[in-house]
Every structure is written in C-alpha cells, then in structure tokens.
Amino acid sequence: MEKIINRGQRNHSKASERYIDVRFEYDDGTVWIGSIPIEYRRTGIELHEPSDIEEYLKKAYFYCNPINYQKWRQEQKIFWADKTKAEVTKPIFDILTTFTWTCVTCQLPPNPNWARRIQDLKEMGYTIATHTAKKCNNCNSNKTHIILVPLPRGGISGYELWSPNLRKRIVDVLGGYDAYEGKIGKKDNLLPDHKFPEIRWGNDTKRDSLDNLTNEQIKEQFQLMSNQRNLQKREVCRQCYQTGIRGFPFGIKYYYQGNQNWSTNIPKSGKIAEAGCIGCGWYDLEKWRKSLNLKQENENIN
Helix, strand or coil, rough: CCEEEEEEEEEEHHHHHEEEEEEEEEECEEEEEEEEEEEEHHHHCCCHHHHHHHHHHHHHHHHHCCCHHHHHHHHHHHHHHHCCCCCCCCCHHHHHHCCCCCECCCCCCCCCCHHHHHHHHCCCEEEEEEEEEEECCCCCCEEEEEEECCCHHHHHHHCCCCHHHHHHHHHCCCCCCCCCCEEEECCHHHHEEEEECCCCCCCCCCCCCCCCCCCHHHHEEEEEEHHHHHHHHHHHHHHHHHCCCCCCCHHHCCCCCCCCCCCCCCCCCCCCHHHHHCCCCCCCHHHHHHHHHHHHHHHHHH
C-alpha cells in the first residue's frame, strides 16, 4: 500500500516547471523526500487534474523506492560508459546520485557554470527538480538546491532521446546548414533543433523511437543551429509559452503567418499546439528568411 504524503504544489517559473513536494514512505521503513515534476517539458509532462496527478505520483512512488537504486545506478553506469567527453558533467551527476537535496553553493564540485551542467543532464533525459530558496543545513542559509529524481531516463512517459549516430544522421541530412546564420557551418558545432519546441509537447507528441525517421521527416521537423542559438530559442519559446507573445529573431518583428499574439483558438500544448508556432521565425528560420526576402523583393519591384 503506497504511503504518499503530498506537501503541496510549487512552481519554478524561470524553467516553466511545477512540482509536487512529497514524502514517500515504504514498508521497510525507508523514506524518500523530494519533488516530483508535474510540469516538465523535458519529459512532456503537464498535469492539472487531481486524478491524473494522483496516478502519476503512484508511478513515481515505485521508481523512488530506495530498493531500486542499485539497479538504476547500474543502468546509468552503462549509459555513461561511452560519454568520453563528459568529464566536466559526470562529477556533478555522481554527487546527485544520492537522490537527496543538494546545495549548489556548497555541495557541488567547483564549476563556474553548474547551471549549464544541470541543463546537460536534463538534455540526457534525467529528471532534476529545483528549489530556489531551501535552507541548507551545511552552509546555514537559503540557497538553490537541486535533486535528481530516480525516474527512468526520459521520464516515466518517455522523452525523445537520440543516439550519437542519429544526431550525426540528422546533421548530414540537413547538409550542415546553420538555419540561424543562413549558411553551411561546421558540423561539429551544430545541433539538431526540434522546430516544434519541447516546452509545448504533450503526451500525444512523444514517440518511442526516432530511428525510423525518413529523410523527409527530418527535413520537415528539424533545423540546425549552434548550442548558443539553441539556448536562445528555448528562452524565447519559454517566454512565448508563459506570456502568449511570440518572439522574433534578429529584432525583426515579422511573421509569415499570423502575428505576435498566440492564437486563442490554439491549445497551449500538445500536438495541435504546433499550429500556433507556424509563422514565427524561430519555428522555421529558413522559411521565415525566404518569406521575408520575397516580401522585400516584391516591395522593391512595386
């Protein structure tokens, strides 16, 4: 019988994340205290109905049982075996595998950009909750704390994760074309970007595997950009998700369909929400650029 103590809901507005703070108590006397995300774009979770939240907490209760920790760590050991370039991120990950709240000020390994390392872990599919003002028993002050939640990588419902081979294939199919710069770039510096931003995904948008994508599907669904521009786009899409005001690249307020306002007729998230992104330059940079150039040419002719 599950013993789940719900300590209330909490928001992390900067990351567009919501959590249920919980205490999970198990028959053998062990306890897990942490936060379960109920809105977390990395795993496509966005729950509002009390019945849905209750059912989700029951699933999380199973995975957070300390009896499962050894198996979970072993699975991650295999995952990290080929991450030869992760020497900066791996020490932070190792610290977090206690699955307890960790103060980013005094308990993480020294790192000038710990937030980027946490972002890397989220991109790998790990579920990490944040508390921006939690009392630290070590440094005795209110500091930002993070906790690694021992859910399956990709979340309970599964997040689209791609292998290095698939990433290389996407870059090759798109010809190494940097959609932001509008020219061929160095392939090693480019990342596949979902045109439809993950923050608006729902349970009807996730796929079990991306390995069977056709070349046409890759061209339709992805574009390439640098990591810096990818992060910039995520921030723009996060603000759009929160405010309903669509962004625009290069400071040029042009939309090839619609205007800066998110249509009230289109849901905020889920597969149908993609229709609300169409026309925004960040959604399809190349189509936006061609449309803007054509508009300029026609104006010059007239």
